[in-house]
Amino acid sequence: MDQQNNTLEPHVLIFPLPFQGPVNCALKLAELLCLSGIHVTFLNTEHIHRPLIRHTNVLSRFNRYPNFTFETVPDGLEHEKPVSGDRFMEVMDAVDAVSKPLFREMMVSGRLSRKSDRPVTVMISDALFSFAVDIAIEMSIPVICFETISPCCLWTSYFNLPTLIEAGDVPFKGVRVFLLVLYNLGI
Structure with a gap:
């Protein structure tokens, strides 16, 4: 038992x-x-x-x-x-x-x-x-x-990173980072 x-x-x-x-x-x-x-x-x-x-x-x-x-x-x-x-x-x-x-x-x-x-x-x-x-x-x-x-990492890394690299958005460089943030925020 x-x-x-x-x-x-x-x-x-x-x-x-x-x-x-x-x-x-x-x-x-x-x-x-x-x-x-x-x-x-x-x-x-x-x-x-x-x-x-x-x-x-x-x-x-x-x-x-x-x-x-x-x-x-x-x-x-x-x-x-x-x-x-x-x-x-x-x-x-x-x-x-x-x-x-x-x-x-x-x-x-x-x-x-x-x-x-x-x-x-x-x-x-x-x-x-x-x-x-x-x-x-x-x-x-x-x-x-x-x-x-995190969900953010999952979304970015697994689902969208190849697309971001292909589009030339990654890696981020200089002032463009600030502009990308503003663009994505809709400002």
């Missing part, structure tokens, strides 16, 4: 986009879940996890939660090069080529965590990780897509 109750306890897997902003948002969510007594496994790619551990107090911050564990999945990126927005597509390609098959193997084999044998009962993945959604559905695990960027 005890073992059956253990498997029914919630265990949330959080898998954010491997950039500082999305990881920070997801860590805040993880902390709220931990405060509620929910077991959380936070999965990072190796490239973002190393500087996170080296340059923040995240380990001491989460050490007070016995129901929290960090795990990593390889991403194939060079560890000397910092991850920034200008490397977005390189990071996404690496996640797709390297992390995706390893993540699938971890989930299917049940070897997600070296520290816990609890099965994942809910997955919260970044909305851009459609492969995580596919794996969760395949394994009959409820999944929540967590969007960590």
